[in-house]
Amino acid sequence: MSGRGMNLTLKIWRQPNAKAKGRFETYRLGNVSPDMSFLEMLDVLNEQLIQQGDEPIAFDHDCREGICGMCSLMINGQAHGPDRETTTCQLHMRRFHDGDTIVIEPWRANAFPVVRDLVVDRSAFDRIISAGGFVSVNAGNAQDANCLPVPKRDQDKAMDAAACIGCGACVAACKNASAMLFVSAKVSQLALLPQGKPERDRRVLKMVATMDQEGFGSCTNTSECEAACPAGISVSNIARLNREYLHAVLLSDETGEAAKPDGGA
Amino acid sequence: MFQVADSILDGHVPGGPVAQMWDSHKSDLKLVSPNNKRKYDVIVVGTGLAGASAAASLAELGYSVKAFCFQDSPRRAHSIAAQGGINAAKNYPNDGDSVWRLFYDTVKGGDYRAREGNVYRLAQVSANIIDQCVAQGVPFARDYGGLLANRTFGGSLVSRTFYARGQTGQQLLLGAYSSLMRQVGTGKVKLFARREMLELIIVDGIARGIVVRNLATGQFETHTAHAVVLCTGGYGNVFYLSTNAKGCNVTAAWRCHRRGAYFANPCFTQIHPTCIPVSGHYQSKLTLMSESLRNDGRVWVPKSPTDKRPPHEVPDEDRDYYLERRYPAYGNMVPRDVASRAAKERCDAGYGVGSSGMAVYLDFSHAIKRDGVDVIKAKYGNLFHMYEKITAENPYQVPMRIYPAVHYTMGGLWVDYNLQSSIPGLYVLGEANFSDHGANRLGASALMQGLADGYFVIPYTVGDHLAKNGTKLKPVPEDHPSVQAALGEAKSRVDKLLSINGSRTVDSIHRELGQIMWGRCGMARNATGLKQAVDEIRALRDVFWTQVKVPGSGEALNQNLEHAGRVADFLEFGELLALYALHREESCGGHFREEHQDEQNEAKRDDQNFCYVGAWEWTGTGQPPVLHREPLQFVEVPLTTRSYK
Numbered sequence: 086m087s088g089r090g091m092n093l094t095l096k097i098w099r100q101p102n103a104k105a106k107g108r109f110e111t112y113r114l115g116n117v118s119p120d121m122s123f124l125e126m127l128d129v130l131n132e133q134l135i136q137q138g139d140e141p142i143a144f145d146h147d148c149r150e151g152i153c154g155m156c157s158l159m160i161n162g163q164a165h166g167p168d169r170e171t172t173t174c175q176l177h178m179r180r181f182h183d184g185d186t187i188v189i190e191p192w193r194a195n196a197f198p199v200v201r202d203l204v205v206d207r208s209a210f211d212r213i214i215s216a217g218g219f220v221s222v223n224a225g226n227a228q229d230a231n232c233l234p235v236p237k238r239d240q241d242k243a244m245d246a247a248a249c250i251g252c253g254a255c256v257a258a259c260k261n262a263s264a265m266l267f268v269s270a271k272v273s274q275l276a277l278l279p280q281g282k283p284e285r286d287r288r289v290l291k292m293v294a295t296m297d298q299e300g301f302g303s304c305t306n307t308s309e310c311e312a313a314c315p316a317g318i319s320v321s322n323i324a325r326l327n328r329e330y331l332h333a334v335l336l337s338d339e340t341g342e343a344a345k346p347d348g349g350a
Numbered sequence: 351m352f353q354v355a356d357s358i359l360d361g362h363v364p365g366g367p368v369a370q371m372w373d374s375h376k377s378d379l380k381l382v383s384p385n386n387k388r389k390y391d392v393i394v395v396g397t398g399l400a401g402a403s404a405a406a407s408l409a410e411l412g413y414s415v416k417a418f419c420f421q422d423s424p425r426r427a428h429s430i431a432a433q434g435g436i437n438a439a440k441n442y443p444n445d446g447d448s449v450w451r452l453f454y455d456t457v458k459g460g461d462y463r464a465r466e467g468n469v470y471r472l473a474q475v476s477a478n479i480i481d482q483c484v485a486q487g488v489p490f491a492r493d494y495g496g497l498l499a500n501r502t503f504g505g506s507l508v509s510r511t512f513y514a515r516g517q518t519g520q521q522l523l524l525g526a527y528s529s530l531m532r533q534v535g536t537g538k539v540k541l542f543a544r545r546e547m548l549e550l551i552i553v554d555g556i557a558r559g560i561v562v563r564n565l566a567t568g569q570f571e572t573h574t575a576h577a578v579v580l581c582t583g584g585y586g587n588v589f590y591l592s593t594n595a596k597g598c599n600v601t602a603a604w605r606c607h608r609r610g611a612y613f614a615n616p617c618f619t620q621i622h623p624t625c626i627p628v629s630g631h632y633q634s635k636l637t638l639m640s641e642s643l644r645n646d647g648r649v650w651v652p653k654s655p656t657d658k659r660p661p662h663e664v665p666d667e668d669r670d671y672y673l674e675r676r677y678p679a680y681g682n683m684v685p686r687d688v689a690s691r692a693a694k695e696r697c698d699a700g701y702g703v704g705s706s707g708m709a710v711y712l713d714f715s716h717a718i719k720r721d722g723v724d725v726i727k728a729k730y731g732n733l734f735h736m737y738e739k740i741t742a743e744n745p746y747q748v749p750m751r752i753y754p755a756v757h758y759t760m761g762g763l764w765v766d767y768n769l770q771s772s773i774p775g776l777y778v779l780g781e782a783n784f785s786d787h788g789a790n791r792l793g794a795s796a797l798m799q800g801l802a803d804g805y806f807v808i809p810y811t812v813g814d815h816l817a818k819n820g821t822k823l824k825p826v827p828e829d830h831p832s833v834q835a836a837l838g839e840a841k842s843r844v845d846k847l848l849s850i851n852g853s854r855t856v857d858s859i860h861r862e863l864g865q866i867m868w869g870r871c872g873m874a875r876n877a878t879g880l881k882q883a884v885d886e887i888r889a890l891r892d893v894f895w896t897q898v899k900v901p902g903s904g905e906a907l908n909q910n911l912e913h914a915g916r917v918a919d920f921l922e923f924g925e926l927l928a929l930y931a932l933h934r935e936e937s938c939g940g941h942f943r944e945e946h947q948d949e950q951n952e953a954k955r956d957d958q959n960f961c962y963v964g965a966w967e968w969t970g971t972g973q974p975p976v977l978h979r980e981p982l983q984f985v986e987v988p989l990t991t992r993s994y995k
Binding site for chain 2: 101102118120121122124125128129131132134135136138139140141143145146147148149150151152153154155168170171175177179200201204206207208210211214215216218219220221222223224225226227228229230231233234235236237240243244247248250251274275278280281
């Protein structure tokens with residue numbers, strides 16, 4: 086641990102509940118170690134607030150190792166802060182300087198309403214997966230795992246897409262609050278694998294319909310989502326999603342029912 | 351301090367040869383007809399590997415399932431953070447693996463403190479798990495021929511670990527989550543996220559429901575069902591610093607314990623050898639570096655305690671590769687408990703590295719020279735990235751500094767062969783139960799157990815309970831006295847936490863508890879320290895209930911209040927852990943009593959006196975609990991001293 090503690094000014098969004106009007110509060114925090122994680126810095130601030138008799142700042146977090154996707158935060162206008170391919174919990178204070186002012190906000194999107202302070206409701210993502218982000222195979226149905234070889238290249242690309250942690254940074258970074266990167270990651274993973282083929286058309290139609298219904302915007306084609314993604318999900322997945330969607334609309338015999346978010350279940 | 355029951359606890363392990371046990375037991379289990387399944391409600395608490403797979407599988411069978419998790423989405427459960435892999439007896443590499451060998455390795459790795467019957471079943475269904483996951487689209491690593499790849503994990507001489515880069519837990523959980531969400535879509539599962547279980551509802555001696563608090567609104571809810579399946583993970587956070595997620599807790603299990611469920615082997619805790627060392631007093635958690643790294647990384651310290659040269663300047667002849675020296679047969683791949691104690695031994699003797707002296711090197715320079723950077727990057731890239739993020743050091747250039755940290759808990763609620771607790775109708779799966787890993791879990795076996803329990807055991811055993819008791823289980827109305835009593839208790843505890851308004855923060859008390867636990871019940875334990883731990887925990891519990899400060903109200907999202915409830919339960923549970931460590935006068939697996947070691951500092955087990963599962967019955971806060979014993983029989987794998995030399 087080094088002795089160079091930083092003094093910071095923090096402007097943090099406070100909002101008691103979904104219906105209340107929110108506003109920025111300013112806090113000063115001294116002696117911040119550069120080896121702290123960003124969330125540990127907020128822990129220290131919260132301990133001080135509790136000692137003063139104030140309510141601590143609510144923020145979502147859990148694993149603190151960059152994989153659960155629960156942490157969020159717009160930090161100085163950037164989803165998960167300034168580092169590429171890094172979640173807020175893996176962002177460290179050595180990235181900031183003594184005297185910095187840091188603005189901290191929740192994800193901003195109609196489909197992600199604020200629950201409290203920096204906590205938002207991302208259950209729309211669960212509903213999109215529920216519409217089609219799966220292979221329909223009951224426990225006990227499966228045949229031997231090696232009976233279906235998968236080319237290593239396809240498997241690697243599927244894994245790249247499957248690495249999505251569902252944090253919602255792509256939505257928060259997009260000026261249209263589009264969920265295309267999130268949806269495309271799951272569609273791509275399953276489209277690339279032979280196990281996903283039987284439900285390929287139905288999956289993409291239902292997931293896209295649900296995405297629209299949940300109030301996410303349309304794609305801007307500006308790739309802000311990829312730049313903000315802590316899991317390194319590429320926008321080439323969006324291109325694959327568009328191909329899958331076109332294929333399903335033009336060439337498949339899935340009925341119109343499948344294109345309704347809750348139709349044809 | 352406690353009483354010992356005379357009667358023998360029965361694990362209901364079926365008789366006969368272990369290889370036929372599960373098959374013949376399945377034919378004895380009663381079935382519920384397909385048309386009747388929808389009439390039965392099953393509550394599943396927790397949505398990690400065990401919970402998500404159980405909820406999905408039960409819904410696929412036709413049961414009406416309600417699934418609960420405290421996170422904002424079931425996909426966040428901490429199974430997601432498992433890195434290295436999942437074991438299965440597929441023998442794809444043709445290197446001599448078999449169901450029997452996986453069974454043998456697990457019993458031996460657990461230092462002969464697990465039930466043979468359970469472990470054999472685990473090894474048997476392990477292959478089905480891989481099939482199921484591949485069918486779901488889990489992108490396991492493959493070779494150029496398109497077939498599945500394997501790596502080696504500790505405590506084994508074969509390669510049986512399947513993996514998806516360094517994110518195996520994530521991929522398996524997302525597979526189970528996708529199956530769960532498919533059932534949510536069909537309406538067979540009702541999902542309740544941001545709910546924390548605070549009480550178990552028991553009617554006529556049978557588990558019939560739960561009380562939860564909606565964490566977003568603060569509202570209490572009661573849910574009733576015909577069976578309750580608890581999949582709520584381990585209690586590693588009793589140590590404050592651990593590799594667990596911040597939210598991991600013992601509350602659901604502890605609330606069931608207080609209502610009559612026995613708690614088994616609480617002192618069997620796993621300290622993982624390769625974690626990033628503590629860097630400061632503000633540290634909120636510890637990060638694991640996967641055991642798979644030991645496939646290519648070599649662990650060492652300088653041969654001289656005064657050698658302060660940077661690691662790359664220390665020539666090979668001045669390095670002590672102490673695992674390879676002490677355990678030539680297994681080398682760096684010894685089980686976790688052995689590797690952790692060896693690291694502690696070197697650091698305590700003054701050979702540790704880094705500014706604190708509480709770290710050893712995990713060095714990839716040989717592997718990088720042998721295989722090239724690209725090969726190492728493909729295998730471990732995300733782990734190296736994570737290491738660099740946290741420490742600001744590049745592990746491709748300098749060795750990692752690592753030290754052991756609390757990681758997994760083998761102990762948990764006691765269950766019988768059917769995974770039913772001592773409360774009828776309450777089933778416990780995954781890390782939350784005690785059943786399969788004895789006193790030490792082998793790497794890549796937690797994912798295996800969670801999914802085995804959820805996909806392939808509970809669908810059979812819960813049906814037996816419902817078929818036998820179904821007609822007796824009348825609907826439980828919301829105004830039933832048992833429901834109201836449980837609800838009242840949950841509410842009054844929350845009110846009490848909010849009303850103390852003292853001067854100590856919840857986090858400061860949790861940290862203090864962690865220091866007691868790590869100092870006295872950590873990698874090495876002795877009678878004096880454990881007795882002190884019991885006294886100190888009791889004193890700290892009094893401090894908590896008189897001086898804790900929880901701001902805000904119970905009628906909204908209040909994360910501090912959630913934390914307070916969990917710490918309150920850890921303060922009761924920690925005492926039981928210490929008490930059991932004191933009682934178990936032997937060293938086995940992760941439980942190392944300094945009084946019981948041989949001349950080479952290896953653990954000395956006492957099979958004469960301690961070859962049993964210890965299951966505790968609650969008698970009241972501060973009251974002496976009752977210890978029940980379930981003797982363990984080793985027929986297939988005869989009791990011997992565990993050796994990895």
